[in-house]
Amino acid sequence: MLYITRWIVSSDLDLRSLEMFGATCRGFYLCARDPEVWHLACLRVWGINCGATPGIYNSWRCMFIERPRVHFNGCYISKTTYIRNGENSFQDQFYRPWHLVTYYRYLR
Structure with a gap:
């Protein structure tokens, strides 16, 4: 299931829909909070300027939400x-x- 989620997010899914997907049940919530999914989202937005670790942010998801x-x-x-x-x-x-x-x- 996690592989399918990563594949969908890496193609064209907006992350608001991912958050709505995670609100449906506990299993989807855990899939939507996977660090690898958010790392792919950060790489898609900032490219190599994203860095290897989230740095000052707690997680890749926090980095995606809080970084301008x-x-x-x-x-x-x-x-x-x-x-x-x-x-x-x-x-x-x-x-x-x-x-x-x-x-x-x-x-x-």
């Missing part, structure tokens, strides 16, 4: 703010206008 990575199932929003000088008025030379410019970038 790019998620492809959401929306990223970037807010950028900067100050730009405005144009001086021809009547008042001492007034220095400025603009606070804010824009957002959305990546989906």
Whole structure:
């Protein structure tokens, strides 16, 4: 059973489905918590930068959950703010206008 789980996870299964699979019964829970399955998932996401051991994380599963990575199932929003000088008025030379410019970038 564990071999089949590893094969399915290594192909195209998303790990949210693996967690839902593990919630069905105790046997599937143990299969879903297998360190080798999560090691394969970490290798699929980070490649060789994953390392040989989880390092500061307790397990491969904790590493996959807690280590930052790019998620492809959401929306990223970037807010950028900067100050730009405005144009001086021809009547008042001492007034220095400025603009606070804010824009957002959305990546989906």
